[in-house]
Amino acid sequence: MARRAAAAALLVTAALLPGGTAVAAGTPGGYGFAPGARPVEGAAGAPDARPLEAGGTYRSSLPRHDTVYYRVGLDAGSTAYVSVTAVPGAGDEVTAADGLRVALRDADGGSCSLNTVIFGAARSARPLTAQVVREVRDRGKRCQAAGTYYLTVERTRPQDSPQGAWALELTVATEPGPARAGPTGAPEDWDSATPAPPTGAPGRLRGADGFAGATLVGPGVWRDTVRPGQTLYYKVPVDWGRRPYASVDLEGATGGSGYTDGALRLALYTPVRGEVHGAARGYSGRRTTVGLAALPPAAHANRHSADSRVSGMRFAGDYYLVVHLSAKVADGFGDGPFGLTLRVRVDGTVRPGPGYDGTARPEGVFDVSTWNPAVAAATGGGGDGGGAARGDSATRAALAVGGIGTGTALLLGLGVWTAVARRGAGAAAQPRNRAQKPTA
Incomplete structure (x- = not known):
């Protein structure tokens, strides 16, 4: 019976994960694109811009020196989030100031939103994600009308950028x-x-190589491996009234020498791929830890804050944890792999959401995946999760996996289950202090 259950778990995982790959987390510098993403060609100007539809995922490319245009039709009642992930070529040499710039403008050319992300001090070619937002406000004056809007995408330093096109x-x-x-x-x-990181015996998992296939992870302590130049993606269910925290430990090297600035990076992204907070630390061959800043509980009203760490926590859903190890670590310490420990907390009491007057696109993007602590415990660890919510076993039947020591197949199978899971009871709320005012 156990063998049949384990085989079924592996079959489900292999069939549903992008590309049919059950355990591969991607090669250094690689990225796992969403299966079924529609190809679209960026135009040289607004008149020829191809349309992007709400709820859609697309694949395109960005030449070195060009600005490419896309067209987005928006209504007057919904806030829109347009995210762009640029993937340099494997082995591309990039500068600290090189990166990605995206903008959203109305039909008259008025600016709605602008965002720039750069590779930074690590100078490591990695997937860069930038988001622009058309915010609907009660007293908003610009970019509020229904109609055609234009997305532009370009590189920040094309003169210093690699010659090849970026996907x-x-x-x-x-x-x-x-x-x-x-x-x-x-x-x-x-x-x-800042919350205390959870402790305890670690479970094992394998991070994915893109947003679309991000590995579902709950509160606890988790072991993985990473190679220089690799980016790993995980997703954490966060309900209304709850808040995530995570830190990453990178093991020390067994030999070599040197120092890589900004080598280990950890970032949290919203369910619609907007960065909430990111942090990085250098690596000298010794054990290194990087953690997120404290964040508020998810609440609709957070969007009114000028602090991006607060405004990012504006809805429930599956938030993404993205870990990158600079390719330059290999120069001093070899190609690895290096051991990685991911520590995840989710605190707070589940509260009612605002109730939406309509349907989100894509549908279910602000729903919360089921995380079952009992299933997590069966995979060999997880530690003290810092208030993990109880999963509703009636909503999703857990795969009974026997004989899989690491539990990898089960965790990957869970990663493709997305469902509404409103928890009836949350952990007790933490003591509250008055938050520091954001600085201008």
Whole structure:
């Protein structure tokens, strides 16, 4: 019976993961594009721009010196989130100031949103994700009307950038307005102290190589491996009223010498791929840890804050943890792999959401995947999760896996299950202090 269950788990995993790959996390510098992403060619100007539809995922490319245009049709009642992930070629040499710039403009050329991300001090070619937002506001004056909007994508330093075209993954998501009026100011009372990382025996998992196939992970301690130049993707279910925290430990090298600035990077992204917070640390061959800053509980009113760490926590859903190890680590310490320990907490009490007056696109993007602590424990660890919510076993039947020591196949199978899982009871809320005011 155990053998049949284990075989079924492996078959489900292999069939549903992008590309049919059950365990491969991708090669250094690689990226796992969404299966079924529609190809679209960027235009040289607005008149020829091809359309991107709400809820859609697309593949395109970005030449070195060009600015490419896309067209997005928006209504007057939904906030829109357009995200672009640029993937340099494997082995590309990049500068610290090189990167990706995206902008959203209305039909008259007025600027709605602009965002720039760069490779930074690590100078490591990695997938870069930038998001622009068309925010619907009660007293908004610009970019509020229904109609045609234009997305532009370009490199920040084309003169210093690698010659080859970068592959692009583009997504368009829309969020309906709330069904009932809520606060018009960001919450100020929340615990701004950095949470303690969870402890305990680690479970094992394998990070994915892109947003679309991100590995589902719950609260606890998890072991993985990473190679220089590799980027790993995980997703953490976060319900209304709850907040995530994560840190990453990179093991020390067994030999070699040197120092790589900004070598280990950890970032948190929203369910629609907007960066909430990112942090990086250098690596000298010794054990290195990088952690996220404290974040507020997910609440619709957070969007009114000027602090991106607060405004990013504006909805429930599966948030993404993205880990990157600089390719330059290999120069001093070899190609690895290096051991990685991911520590995840999710604190707070589940609260009612705002109730949306309409349907999000893609549908279900602000729903929360089921995470079952009992299933996690069966995979060989997880530690003290810091208040893991109880999964509803009635909503999703757990695969009974026997004889798989690491539990990798089961965790990957869970990673493709997305469902609404409103928990009936959450952990007790942490003591709250007055948060520091964001600085200008």
